[in-house]
Amino acid sequence: MANSPQSKKRARQIERRTDVNKARRSRIRTFLRKVEEAIASGDKNAAETALRSAQPELMRGVTKGVVHKNTASRKMSRLSSRVKAIA
Structure with a gap:
């Protein structure tokens, strides 16, 4: 348990x-799930739109330190390849 004033402040x-x-x-x-759902439905236009809106959100997570850079890149890469694969 925090005892010193500084450690109490840090806890807050x-x-x-x-x-x-x-x-x-x-x-x-949520953004990634929207891409997944669009891919599952087979709607290429919706999937591309969802992917374009998900990318800045994912990269913003990187700059804020919520997601690691490589994790975000890997997710974008895999999702974009799946979107391209839709006939």
Whole structure:
């Protein structure tokens, strides 16, 4: 348990950051899920549109430190290849 004033303050800050990061991660997952659903439905136009809107959201997660850069790149790469594969 935090005892010193500084450690109490840090605990409060961590709590706030955790909430913000949780919201960001959830938002990213929502965008990725929309791409997945468009791919599953087989609608190439919808999938491309969803992918274009998901990319900046994913990269914003990288700059904010919520997602690792390589993880975001890997997800984008795999999703874009799946979108291209739609006939």
